[in-house]
Amino acid sequence: MKHITFYLDFISPYAYLAFEQLPVALMGHSYSVTYKPILFAALLKQHGQLGPAEIAPKRDWTYRQVLWLAHSQGVDLRLPASHPFNPLALLRLAVACEAQGAPNRYVCETLFRHVWQGGLEATDPARLAALMAQLTPARGVNSDEVKAQLKAHTDEALQLGVFGVPTLVVDDKLFWGLDALPMLQAYLSGDPWFDRQWDTVASVAQGIRR
Secondary structure, three states, rough: EEEEEEEEEOOOHHHHHHHHHHHOOOOOOOOEEEEEOOHHHHHHHHOOOOOOOHHHHHHHHHHHHHHHHHHHHOOOOOOOOOOOOOOHHHHHHHHOOOOOOOOOOOHHHHHHHHHHHOOOOOHHHHHOOOOOHHOOOOOOOOHHHHHHHHHHHHHHHHHHOOOOOOOEEEEEEEEEEEEHHHHHHHOOOOOOOHHHHHHHHHHHHOOOOO
């Protein structure tokens, strides 16, 4: 059985779609999953990038594409009333629901659907209070322990080379994005391509730096 670590941030519609599609994409395979919330903004800062919703033309395309992808995959998705937003309250709530800071699938599903179904404000105080009541976290969401675990998850992801969400890690291999699910499926199936080609990219010289 292979173990998958799924690094996610509830701010990402691609992470939501990958979360919904994972059981379908990997049907027939024996695997386990650990879900680890991380702060996507920290990845962007580390790598000197803007998020897709911070670049005006890319923002419009991103929303159109995720709406189309959801439509084509039969996934219920409505854009939140405002985006991007500060996801810390949702991330900390997820971490607070499990002793090691790795929420189960029900918790992640509840939080993803809170953001990406209904078209409402993800950080509305009344809605956040209802989420707290539904999920009943065992620890204070703003406790030092929970904050430290979220930071540890994010630092761990950065050390592994994670640069975006969703990223799924199996063995020493990182699979980034919703469109990496078929590639992940092939790896779990034992496709020999991975033995022949995975490491060849390291031999490509960087021809220019900006």
